[in-house]
Each structure stands twice: as C-alpha cells, then as structure tokens.
Amino acid sequence: MTILRSVFSALLCIFLSVTAFSQTNLPTFLQANNRTNRWADSVFATLTPDERIGQLIMVAGYSNRKPAYEDSLVTLVRTNKLGGVVMFQGGPIRQAKLTNRLQALSTVPLLIAMDAEWGLAMRLDSTVRYPYQMTLGAIQGNDSLLYRMGANLAKQARRLGVHVNFAPSVDVNNNPNNPVINFRSFGEDKYAVTRKALAYMRGMQDNRLLTSIKHFPGHGDTGTDSHYDLPLISKSRAQLDSLELYPFRQLINAGAAGVMIAHLSIPALDTTRNRPSTLSPNIVTNLLKNELGFQGLIFSDAMNMKGVTKYFPSGQADALGIEAGMDVLEFTEDVPAAIALIKQAVAEGRITQESLDARCLKVLRAKAWVGLDKYKPIVLDNLVRDLNPVQDELLNRRLTEASLTVLKNDRNILPLQRLDTLRIASVAIESDKLTAFQQMAANYTQVDHFNLTSKTPDSLVAQIRDSLKNYNLLLVDVHLNNIRPGARYGLQAKTAGFVSELVATGKAVVTVFGNVYVLDKLTFPADTAQPSRNIEQARAIVMPYQLTTHTEELSAQLIFGAIGASGKLPVTVNQRFRLGDGLQVQPIGRLKYTIPEEVGVDGQFLAQQVDSLVNVGITQRAFPGCVVQMAKDGKVIFRKAYGTHTYDASLGAEPKPTQLDDLFDMASVTKVSTSVPALMRLVDQGKFNLNGKMADYLPEFKKSNKADLLWRDVLTHQARLKAWIPFWMDTKNPDSTWKPKTFKSARSARYPIEVTDSLYLFRKYPKTIFQQIKDSPLNAKKEYVYSDLSFILYPQIVKRLTGENFEDYLKTNFYKPLGAATLTYNPRRFYSLNRIVPTEYDSLFRKTLIWGRVHDEGAAMLNGLSGHAGLFGTANDLMKLVEMYRQRGSYAGQQFISAKTIAEFTRYQFPELGNRRGLGFEKPSFTYTGNAPRSATKESFGHSGFTGTFTWIDPNPAYNLTYVFLSNRVYPTRNNNKITALNTRTNVAEAFYQAIKRGIQ
Incomplete structure (x- = not known):
C-alpha cells in the first residue's frame, strides 16, 4: 500500500511539474501535508476509473424545490459517484438538510460549491449580503475590509458545509454595456481590481475556503451575456496581456486555489470558429497551465450556459472541456453522456488516464484540505443565527460607508x-x-x-x-x-x-x-x-x-x-x-446612527439588560410606555420604544403603541433644556454674572428678601428658596368656585391663557404668580433644597437681556440649528395628539386628562411656557441638545456654548457643603442614592423630570455617553411612584455603563 501511495502522489507531482512555469505560491491545498496526502491517496486507491471521472463532475443543487426533485438529485449523485454539487437557490436550513442527505449517501464526501460573490445571500435567503464588487471597487486604501469580508464569508460557508466559492470575479469591466459582469467587477482599473480581488481571495483561503477566480481569460469587455450566447472578444493578444490577463497572473502567483474558465470566443487565443474558451486546449492548457503556470483547480463556468451549448451539446461539451484541460466540470446537465464521452476520449487517446488520475487526486487533496477527510454533518441547531453574526452587520456598514x-x-x-x-x-x-x-x-x-x-x-x-x-x-x-x-x-x-x-x-x-x-x-x-x-x-x-x-x-x-x-x-x-x-x-460631528458593536459594546447583552429592566417597569405599571436612547462617542447605538401611550382607553386616549418619534412632556428636564442653556449662552456673552445678585437682573426684587441672593447659590438650590408654590390653589374660593380675575370657561380678550379646552386664565394673572415668588418666605437655613421658583423667572431675565421671547430665543439659538425641531412648548400647535403622549388625569385642578399641555400646574398658568417645565420633544431631539453638552458646547461644527462655560456649569459647585449640584444640573451623589447611575463618574451630569423623564451625560473618556429616558409615569396619576421605587431610569443607565465596561466578549 505504501508503494501505491507513492505512485499516486508521484502522478500528481508529475502532472504539476510539466508546466513551463509554476505558480510563485503553490495553492495551499497542494502544499505538502502528510495527513491530507495520505487520505487522498487512500481514497484514490479505492476508486474505479469511472469513479475517478465522477470526482471531476459537479451538478446543480437547489434546496427550494419539491421532494421529487431532491430524490432525483440524490439518485444522480449516488449512481454516478459524483465529486460535488453546486448549490443554487434556497434557504440555509433547507440547503443544510439537503447537503447532509447527499453527504450521507456518498462514499467519498462531496465538494459543495456556491456562486457567492457577494455572500451566501446571492443564492440563499436568511443570510448575509455583502456589497457588490463594483461598490467595493469605490473603496480607497482600506482593502483590509475586503480581506475581513472574505474571512467572514469563509466562516459562514464552512458553517453551512460549503467548501468552494466561485469568487472573486477578477474581470476588468471596461465595457459599460457589459450585461453579465458589470456590477460584479471591482472596476476598470486592473491594478485596483487586482488589489481588491487579492484581499478578498486571501480572506477566504486563509480561512479554509477554496476560491475560484473568474472568468478566465477575462469577461469584462463584452456586450453579450454568455448565459444566452457565445460572446466574441476581438482583442489582440497584446491587449489581452496588458489588461484582461493581468489580475489573473497576479492572483495565480499569489496562490489562487482555483480558476474558472469563461465561455468566450477569443480568436487571438484560439482561431477555431465558435469554440468557447472552456473547450479550448490553447486557452486552458497552453495559456493557463503552461504559460501562466497555474497548478490549482480549473473549474468550468456552468456547462448549461448557451455560451457553450449553442454549438456543443451537453455531454460532448463536457468531454471536450476535460480534453482541453479542465479539472472540474460545473453544472453538467447530462452526466451519463458526459462520463461516457470522457471514457470514449480516453479510449481513443485524446485524454490520458494518467492526466485524469492526477486531476482526481488533486480534487481529493482539495477535499482533504477543507476537512472532508474528517467529514461531519452540518449541525442544524442555531444555523441561521450562526450565519448572521453581528460582526457582519458591522462589516457591511463599514464597507458601505467606505464606498x-x-x-x-x-x-x-x-x-x-x-x-x-x-x-x-x-x-x-x-x-x-x-x-x-x-x-x-x-x-x-x-x-x-x-x-x-x-x-x-x-x-x-x-x-x-x-x-x-x-x-x-x-x-x-x-x-x-x-x-x-x-x-x-x-x-x-x-x-x-x-x-x-x-x-x-x-x-x-x-x-x-x-x-x-x-x-x-x-x-x-x-x-x-x-x-x-x-x-x-x-x-x-x-x-x-x-x-x-x-x-x-x-x-x-x-x-x-x-x-x-x-x-x-x-x-x-x-x-x-x-x-x-x-x-x-x-x-x-452630528449623531451617527449605528449598532453597539461599532463602539465595542455587545448589543445583545445591552438589549437584554435594558429590555428586562423596562419590561419589569411596564409589567408593574410603573409607566405605560417609554423611549430609551443611548449614544457613545457621538454614535447612537440603542433606540427603542416600549409599551403604549396609556393602559386603556378609559380616559379618552387609546393605548397606542409608543413610537420613537413620540413627544413627551419633559417636566423638570425642561430646566436643563431651556433655562440652563440660555443662561450659559448669556454667561459667554458677558450678560449674566453667576456671582451677581438676584436683584441685578430682577430690579423689582430689590426690596424683597431675595434681593441679595447669589445666582450661584440659586442655581445650586441652596439659596433658601421654597421648593414650590401651589399657585392654582390661590385661585379657589373656600367653596371651590373661582376667585374673580382668575378663570373662565370660555376664551376672551381678558381671559386668553388656555389651560384646558374649557379653562382660560385672566391675562394679567401671571404677574400674580411672579409676585407670589417675590413675596414667598425664605427657608431658615442655607442648605440644599431643590426649588422650581427661580426657574420660573428665567424667561423674564432672558427677554430683558436679549429682547427676545424665551421660546424664540431657544429655538433660534439652539433647537433649530441643532435640528431639534420637536423641542417646543405647547406642542398642540404643531403636532397631532397621536404623536403626543398623555400624562396625568388631573382630578383636582383641571378636571381632565392632560394631553399635549404641560403637566405642571404653574407652567400651565404661564401659558404653558416656563423655565422649569413645559418643554416637549422626542428622545432623539433631546439627545442632540445633551450631545452638544457632551461635545463641550459644540455640535455639527457650530460652537453654541464655550467649553469653559460648559465645564463651569457641570462641575460640583459646593462639594464641601455636601451639595452635589452643578449649576442647574444634577450630579452624582457623593455616596450612592440612586439619583444617578451607580457607575457615573464625577464628570457626569444630567437631570430627571417629574413625569418620568431622565437624561444623563458622561464625558469621561472611559464612557463618553449620552442617555435619554422618556416616559409618562404619572399616567393616570402622579401618586404612582413605582418608577422611583424600581429606580428604572438610572438602572437602565447603569446597564449602559455595564455594557461599556463589559465590551464585546
């Protein structure tokens, strides 16, 4: 047996050494390997001459056809002891089952091939589709992406039991009207085509997938589709050498495993009329083998194409292809005729048995190299999941972006x-x-x-x-x-x-x-x-x-x-x-929308954590629905809407599924979305002094107990201001009727401020509110007490310092330039109620469902516009604003606020007093209390809102994140405080931190 093995190995060595030149790098599957050589030799020794011919034939396989077709395919493969199957349309599970069935009935494991130039999705549903080669041809200087594409495709193919990819196409497409190559080519620059094809090929071959570069000797300059006719290439040999053959030479010398021969009529290479290149000894043997020195597997293009069958019937064409020097016939239609005519050619001396044996042995060595010497059936469990790894979603994005x-x-x-x-x-x-x-x-x-x-x-x-x-x-x-x-x-x-x-x-x-x-x-x-x-x-x-x-x-x-x-x-x-x-x-620097893996985060882990926390909140009726949005490094990696607007329709609002573009009442997030950015801009302009006194900008307060309050103390909630004032209660008589000059049930010139559809406030009543703030007592002790009162005054200050109405100022200087179009007061003016999430049913003051109007009573009495509440918007638009904060006041090339001022407002102001606040911003407690994510750094900041809203920004380089959580936890009543008990908002943020820490496992 040892002698036999030596003889058979010698056959292949002799066959490979008869070329005038040899590949600089011999295909890996032909390089010395005792294990694979022994397997190939031993299998070869068991094959009859007919079976050796069978190893050179691949038939077509489809996994989307009826059982009768599959039965006939199985019979064809088993009866003729064929060497392989080329898989076409179908699905991954169906193809895997068909492959397993065929392999189980084959004495010698089958070589399974596919035409998967742009991924398995070229033939199968539920698989990865990469960009076309023409798209990839546009990429500059990043061919490593193509290598990765080849590597990933190889892993998918191997998982599906596929061993050969008939790719890449190295045709130089210099004919815009080419009907068959066209977008399948990397382009018309032979050097670029070569570089990209080489990267793609190496990615596949380095991961044990056989390749077949095509369509030799070059299919790029034709206006005829060889599927339907025999194209004529009228170029001279010099022109072919200069252009079409260049990529083939380079990839052959780089170790190409296979070459596919096209069906072309090329008089400069073979003058025989109507002889396709697949059947031409001059092209297959003299040019490809002898002159170019190719020693790998030579595949025919599909033998059912009109480019070959128009002049040579099936069977005869196959025999002539083998006679021309082909190693493997792809898509043979009449297998018995092909085998019979090949045997006849051997008998008549047109083909030597030694050359057939050497080709058979080469195929067997290729089979051993791809692991068929230790064949195992395809595991069906998790197959579709394994064929669609998230890494390929990221790779697809990168390839597309680069092109x-x-x-x-x-x-x-x-x-x-x-x-x-x-x-x-x-x-x-x-x-x-x-x-x-x-x-x-x-x-x-x-x-x-x-x-x-x-x-x-x-x-x-x-x-x-x-x-x-x-x-x-x-x-x-x-x-x-x-x-x-x-x-x-x-x-x-x-x-x-x-x-x-x-x-x-x-x-x-x-x-x-x-x-x-x-x-x-x-x-x-x-x-x-x-x-x-x-x-x-x-x-x-x-x-x-x-x-x-x-x-x-x-x-x-x-x-x-x-x-x-x-x-x-x-x-x-x-x-x-x-x-x-x-x-x-x-x-x-605008927000990019991508997947977590682009920033090194495991998307599945993140989604599982967030889904779990949010679904617990919804299940326990902490809130009917919410929107969660997360960004890292300026890239939005998580956006999801959960739940519904309401629990049921009992209060007049349908339980419509929450959408990403729904508008929510921001509640106290309004403070850091309206008052604080306005003040920061005024500080930059030298119009507002943080160390000034309240009376400096509110002269009517000069004789009040608040005249000397410092704005820095006010903005950090330690100026002794009362937490809040229930303004609406002062409009009621003891018998619950409205006091004079407060409310009417119909709009008029004297009562223009719409609080509900049937409740209108006296036009001068806001002055009463400001007076109540002015006259309110101060707390006895200077300590941290969260207060709304000063924020109600900022719209007046902004108007006095700028001459602009507060809302106009915000939209002109921030929201419109940011593209945050939905950030607005009184959203009913611009949006249908279908897009606005309802908040509370107010059973005490307004006696109605609050929907599209500000939840806060005081802000409602200020015509819906205040510096402490009243802003509505989407999670996405709020994120643009807070992302600007993360980018130190800059966004999309525009500096909205200086980095110095951002830093000042977002730092701890009085940590020595135990006050955790920045200027207007919330910051992490010095010991964890749940007001911020547990992992939040000292650089981080944000704010929460009474209606169930929250935003957090952490510019620390380890995290570099922005986070928005919008909900209507007050529906149907503010007495529901489960969102705080569950700590949902900051726990979801903490899941984001943990996902970043964990990275991609």
Missing part, C-alpha cells in the same frame, strides 16, 4: 450645515412608500416627504411640484430596483424626467441608489436642447452604487455630516463622470 462617493459638491453644500436656514423636502423617486433614506434624514431635522413613481398621476405630480416651491433644499433619492443595462438599470423615462426637472430647480442634492452606469442616462450631451435638465445641475451628487437599507441610511448620514465620504468611481461612466472621480467630505 460612498460624492461626485459633485457645489460650494461644499455637503455636509449640510446651518439647518436653521434650510427648509428641506425629500423626494423619493420610484418609491411609493417612505424610504429608509427618508426615515434617516428625518432623524436630523424637520424634513417633509414626497414620493413620485412612474405611475404617479399627473394631477398629483402637479400638486407636488407646486408644494416643492416652498422649500429651499430638495433631497432627491432615486431608487432603482434593477442593476442591469438591458433594463436601463431600472430607470423609466418618466423617472428620468422627474430627476431632470428637480435638478433644474437648482435646489437638489441627488442620491442615486443604483448601478453607477445609470448616471450616463441622466447626463445629457453638451449640445442637447435641454442642458438645464442635466443631473450636473444638481447642487450635489452622491453615488452609493446600489439600493440597500445600508446605502440608504448611510447616504443620509453622509449628507447630514455624521460620516464622511472618501469613495472614488471605479469605472468611467462618460466624459463627465470618470474613473477616479470622487470628492472628500469630512464629517462634522
């Missing part, structure tokens, strides 16, 4: 700045539903959405056209669902007309989600009769190369400055859009 290409950026409009000057409409072309792009854009500012398709009625088009006149910026996202040139890339004539019309306004930023070559269909020649309707008239053009959720979301994030752009065109589209075009765009 985004900006082709025009007139006056550096991107990234968008000064959001307060923009009236933005998004116009989705060829989508009749709200798109992922539109949804992401809405995270950054107020964006109104419109949708146009080729089926939109002209009357509606006219209405939209008229509406768009009200906007000074149009975000035009073009959604093309076909990527092939034969279908004009999915571009309808009416669609092109829409785009042309919109760019002609001079207000459009256009993002084209589709094949890059479609730009030629949107670019008119210089001598066109309508040059103004050219896509070049767009203010900016973003090219994401394809239509996916990732490209949509990340393109919107690019436009708003959360991420940058560095991609460059991998191909020339026309004279305007050429190879290498692409402008650098730098991010400006």
Whole structure:
C-alpha cells in the first residue's frame, strides 16, 4: 500500500511539474501535508476509473424545490459517484438538510460549491449580503475590509458545509454595456481590481475556503451575456496581456486555489470558429497551465450556459472541456453522456488516464484540505443565527460607508450645515412608500416627504411640484430596483424626467441608489436642447452604487455630516463622470446612527439588560410606555420604544403603541433644556454674572428678601428658596368656585391663557404668580433644597437681556440649528395628539386628562411656557441638545456654548457643603442614592423630570455617553411612584455603563 501511495502522489507531482512555469505560491491545498496526502491517496486507491471521472463532475443543487426533485438529485449523485454539487437557490436550513442527505449517501464526501460573490445571500435567503464588487471597487486604501469580508464569508460557508466559492470575479469591466459582469467587477482599473480581488481571495483561503477566480481569460469587455450566447472578444493578444490577463497572473502567483474558465470566443487565443474558451486546449492548457503556470483547480463556468451549448451539446461539451484541460466540470446537465464521452476520449487517446488520475487526486487533496477527510454533518441547531453574526452587520456598514462617493459638491453644500436656514423636502423617486433614506434624514431635522413613481398621476405630480416651491433644499433619492443595462438599470423615462426637472430647480442634492452606469442616462450631451435638465445641475451628487437599507441610511448620514465620504468611481461612466472621480467630505460631528458593536459594546447583552429592566417597569405599571436612547462617542447605538401611550382607553386616549418619534412632556428636564442653556449662552456673552445678585437682573426684587441672593447659590438650590408654590390653589374660593380675575370657561380678550379646552386664565394673572415668588418666605437655613421658583423667572431675565421671547430665543439659538425641531412648548400647535403622549388625569385642578399641555400646574398658568417645565420633544431631539453638552458646547461644527462655560456649569459647585449640584444640573451623589447611575463618574451630569423623564451625560473618556429616558409615569396619576421605587431610569443607565465596561466578549 505504501508503494501505491507513492505512485499516486508521484502522478500528481508529475502532472504539476510539466508546466513551463509554476505558480510563485503553490495553492495551499497542494502544499505538502502528510495527513491530507495520505487520505487522498487512500481514497484514490479505492476508486474505479469511472469513479475517478465522477470526482471531476459537479451538478446543480437547489434546496427550494419539491421532494421529487431532491430524490432525483440524490439518485444522480449516488449512481454516478459524483465529486460535488453546486448549490443554487434556497434557504440555509433547507440547503443544510439537503447537503447532509447527499453527504450521507456518498462514499467519498462531496465538494459543495456556491456562486457567492457577494455572500451566501446571492443564492440563499436568511443570510448575509455583502456589497457588490463594483461598490467595493469605490473603496480607497482600506482593502483590509475586503480581506475581513472574505474571512467572514469563509466562516459562514464552512458553517453551512460549503467548501468552494466561485469568487472573486477578477474581470476588468471596461465595457459599460457589459450585461453579465458589470456590477460584479471591482472596476476598470486592473491594478485596483487586482488589489481588491487579492484581499478578498486571501480572506477566504486563509480561512479554509477554496476560491475560484473568474472568468478566465477575462469577461469584462463584452456586450453579450454568455448565459444566452457565445460572446466574441476581438482583442489582440497584446491587449489581452496588458489588461484582461493581468489580475489573473497576479492572483495565480499569489496562490489562487482555483480558476474558472469563461465561455468566450477569443480568436487571438484560439482561431477555431465558435469554440468557447472552456473547450479550448490553447486557452486552458497552453495559456493557463503552461504559460501562466497555474497548478490549482480549473473549474468550468456552468456547462448549461448557451455560451457553450449553442454549438456543443451537453455531454460532448463536457468531454471536450476535460480534453482541453479542465479539472472540474460545473453544472453538467447530462452526466451519463458526459462520463461516457470522457471514457470514449480516453479510449481513443485524446485524454490520458494518467492526466485524469492526477486531476482526481488533486480534487481529493482539495477535499482533504477543507476537512472532508474528517467529514461531519452540518449541525442544524442555531444555523441561521450562526450565519448572521453581528460582526457582519458591522462589516457591511463599514464597507458601505467606505464606498460612498460624492461626485459633485457645489460650494461644499455637503455636509449640510446651518439647518436653521434650510427648509428641506425629500423626494423619493420610484418609491411609493417612505424610504429608509427618508426615515434617516428625518432623524436630523424637520424634513417633509414626497414620493413620485412612474405611475404617479399627473394631477398629483402637479400638486407636488407646486408644494416643492416652498422649500429651499430638495433631497432627491432615486431608487432603482434593477442593476442591469438591458433594463436601463431600472430607470423609466418618466423617472428620468422627474430627476431632470428637480435638478433644474437648482435646489437638489441627488442620491442615486443604483448601478453607477445609470448616471450616463441622466447626463445629457453638451449640445442637447435641454442642458438645464442635466443631473450636473444638481447642487450635489452622491453615488452609493446600489439600493440597500445600508446605502440608504448611510447616504443620509453622509449628507447630514455624521460620516464622511472618501469613495472614488471605479469605472468611467462618460466624459463627465470618470474613473477616479470622487470628492472628500469630512464629517462634522452630528449623531451617527449605528449598532453597539461599532463602539465595542455587545448589543445583545445591552438589549437584554435594558429590555428586562423596562419590561419589569411596564409589567408593574410603573409607566405605560417609554423611549430609551443611548449614544457613545457621538454614535447612537440603542433606540427603542416600549409599551403604549396609556393602559386603556378609559380616559379618552387609546393605548397606542409608543413610537420613537413620540413627544413627551419633559417636566423638570425642561430646566436643563431651556433655562440652563440660555443662561450659559448669556454667561459667554458677558450678560449674566453667576456671582451677581438676584436683584441685578430682577430690579423689582430689590426690596424683597431675595434681593441679595447669589445666582450661584440659586442655581445650586441652596439659596433658601421654597421648593414650590401651589399657585392654582390661590385661585379657589373656600367653596371651590373661582376667585374673580382668575378663570373662565370660555376664551376672551381678558381671559386668553388656555389651560384646558374649557379653562382660560385672566391675562394679567401671571404677574400674580411672579409676585407670589417675590413675596414667598425664605427657608431658615442655607442648605440644599431643590426649588422650581427661580426657574420660573428665567424667561423674564432672558427677554430683558436679549429682547427676545424665551421660546424664540431657544429655538433660534439652539433647537433649530441643532435640528431639534420637536423641542417646543405647547406642542398642540404643531403636532397631532397621536404623536403626543398623555400624562396625568388631573382630578383636582383641571378636571381632565392632560394631553399635549404641560403637566405642571404653574407652567400651565404661564401659558404653558416656563423655565422649569413645559418643554416637549422626542428622545432623539433631546439627545442632540445633551450631545452638544457632551461635545463641550459644540455640535455639527457650530460652537453654541464655550467649553469653559460648559465645564463651569457641570462641575460640583459646593462639594464641601455636601451639595452635589452643578449649576442647574444634577450630579452624582457623593455616596450612592440612586439619583444617578451607580457607575457615573464625577464628570457626569444630567437631570430627571417629574413625569418620568431622565437624561444623563458622561464625558469621561472611559464612557463618553449620552442617555435619554422618556416616559409618562404619572399616567393616570402622579401618586404612582413605582418608577422611583424600581429606580428604572438610572438602572437602565447603569446597564449602559455595564455594557461599556463589559465590551464585546
């Protein structure tokens, strides 16, 4: 037996040594390995000549067909002792079951292959889809991402029992009308194609997945699809050497495991009329084996394609392919005929038995290298989960982000700045539903959405056209669902007309989600009769190369400055859009929306912790619903809405599921969202002195007991002010009727302040409130007592110092520039009640459900506007404000507040007195009390609100986090204080800290 093994090994060595040149790096599976060699030799010795031929044949397998088909496939493989199966459409569980069944019935384990250029999702549902190679071709200087893609794909393939990936394509696509390669190529630059293909190939092969670079000798310059006809390549040998063959040479010398031969007619390489390259000894043996020295596995392209069957029937084509030098025939349709004709060729001397034996032995060594010498069935448990690791979600995002290409950026409009000057409409072309792009854009500012398709009625088009006149910026996202040139890339004539019309306004930023070559269909020649309707008239053009959720979301994030752009065109589209075009765009620090793993946090662990804590709160009726949002390093990594607006409909509000964009009453979070930022800005401007006295800015207080109170003491709640005053109680007579000049049931000029639908306050009554504050007694001792009273006065101070109404001042200087459009007082003016979460049923004062009006009674009597309560908004918009605090007063390139002032307001002011407060801000207690997360650092700060709201910011580099929790815990009554008993808000924040500490395990 030892002699036999030596003989068989010698066969392969002789076969590999007959080439004029050899690969610089022999494929790993052929490098000396005693274990795999012994297995291959021993299996080979058991095979009959017919079975050795069978090892060179792969048939097609589908896991989405009926049992009768599977039975026939099993019979075909078992009867002919075939070497492998190429899997096509289906699903992972179904394919795994079919693979296990086939393997169990095969004496020699099968080599399972797939055409998975952009991941298993190219063929299977419920699996990872990576970007197309053309998209990856736009990435500059980060080929390690492609290596990682190959490595991850290899792990997924191996988990699914797949051993060969017919990838990467190394075709240089220099024909825009190429119907079959096109987006499957890395581009038209042979050097870039080579670099990227090499990285991708190495990632797969380093993780024990056999590859097959394709389509030899180069399928990039043809206008014919070899699936349907035999393409003709009319280039000279010199041209082929210079371009098409370059990547193949480089990857072969780098140790490529396999090469796939295309069905092409190339007279410069083989003058035989209508002979496809797969059947050409000149191309397969003389060029690939002898001249290029390739020693790995040579696979045919699918033998059912018209490029080969048009002139050579099945069976005959297979035999000629083996005669030409092929190692493995893929997708053989007539297996018995193929085997019979190959045997006949051997008998007639056209193929030697020795060469067949050597090829069989090479296949067996490949099988041993991928582990089939120790074959184990595929484990079905957790298969889908294992095939969709979160690391690939992150990798997909990074690949997409790195590929985004900006082709025009007139006056550096991107990234968008000064959001307060923009009236933005998004116009989705060829989508009749709200798109992922539109949804992401809405995270950054107020964006109104419109949708146009080729089926939109002209009357509606006219209405939209008229509406768009009200906007000074149009975000035009073009959604093309076909990527092939034969279908004009999915571009309808009416669609092109829409785009042309919109760019002609001079207000459009256009993002084209589709094949890059479609730009030629949107670019008119210089001598066109309508040059103004050219896509070049767009203010900016973003090219994401394809239509996916990732490209949509990340393109919107690019436009708003959360991420940058560095991609460059991998191909020339026309004279305007050429190879290498692409402008650098730098991010400006707006929130990025991503997944926890991007910042090193285990998303599953974080979600489990938060879900558990919140669901306990909802189950115990601590609050009917809430929204939780978390960001680290300026990246939003957790956003989730829980529960419902109410428990039931008994009070008039339906238990509508809570949504991310719902508005909540912020309660005392209003203090750090209105009064405090206003005061910080005034301090920066030298208009407000923290060490000044109350009477300095409230002259009417000069003769009061508060005249000499220092603002620093006031803002840290140690100025002896009373905690609160129940203002509404003073409007009642002993018999519970309203006192004169207090409330009426109908609005009038004298009673204009709307407290409820049927309760209106006397126009001058707010002065009474201010007088009550002025006249209120002081506490006897100077110690920490949390008080609302001074915050009620800040709107007056701001107006006196700036000349602006408090709300206008806040919106002009903070909310609008931040893109925090929902931060507002009295939200009923702008939003439907469906988006506003109800708070308490007020059974004592207002006798109604408080819904869309401020919960706090005092603020309600101030027309809903105060410095201590009354602000409404979404979690996302509040986070923009507090993120600005974390960024030391800066956001999106704009300095709202100086870093020095932020630091002053957020530090402990009087720790020596045991006072934990900053200036307006809450800070962690010196010993843990639950007012802040247990792990909160001394640099952290935030605030809570009576209605169940909370925000926390920790700029410590170890955490660098912002956190928002919004709920309506006072529904239906403020007497429900379970949220505090459970410590839900700070415990959820603590889960965030723990997730950061834990990292990715």
